[in-house]
Amino acid sequence: MDALYTAVATANGREGRTVSSDKQIDLPLAHPPALGGNGQGTNPEQLFAAGFAACFASALGLVGRQEKVDTKDVSVTAEVTIGKDDSDGGFGLKVVLRVELPDALQGEIGSKLVEGAHQVCPYSKATRGNIPVELIAE
Incomplete structure (x- = not known):
């Protein structure tokens, strides 16, 4: 495949954060209430x-x-x-x-x-x- 673009993001689990290399995404992560979490972040x-x-x-x-x-x-x-x-x-x-x-x-x-x-x-x-x-x- 001839690469046109590569997105890079790092996460440290479902109860942490996810951040893209360009910082356009910087979001808290959390389990949704349906899975026993507090829902205080995306998933x-x-x-x-x-x-x-x-x-x-x-x-x-x-x-x-x-x-x-x-x-x-x-x-x-x-x-x-x-x-x-x-x-x-x-x-x-x-x-x-x-x-x-x-x-x-x-x-x-x-x-x-x-x-x-x-x-x-x-x-x-x-x-x-x-x-x-x-x-x-x-």
């Missing part, structure tokens, strides 16, 4: 959801430009769930991507854009075959 699942949603929205824009379709009013919400992995007793993730499409992109054209974005999005590529990802166009 890896929220950060992953934010990254996946942003990347997928960008991929949708790329596919839209290729198809000559305006995607400026499209938004993507990622729901990242952590739970017990029955196969090994550890933890696993699953993702639901909710793509909100304007009326003009409902139906076949919207579905084509969403599927196209899922093929080119680096997060989609990284998760494909590793965790369940559900696409919902609404």
Whole structure:
């Protein structure tokens, strides 16, 4: 792979901080209340959801430009769930991507854009075959 950009961040656990090398991210980390924490910080699942949603929205824009379709009013919400992995007793993730499409992109054209974005999005590529990802166009 010909590298175009490398993001660097350091974290010291779920009850600490995460800081990017350029200091654009400097956040406290905490377990969410659902996992027994105080919720006084972000968590890896929220950060992953934010990254996946942003990347997928960008991929949708790329596919839209290729198809000559305006995607400026499209938004993507990622729901990242952590739970017990029955196969090994550890933890696993699953993702639901909710793509909100304007009326003009409902139906076949919207579905084509969403599927196209899922093929080119680096997060989609990284998760494909590793965790369940559900696409919902609404």
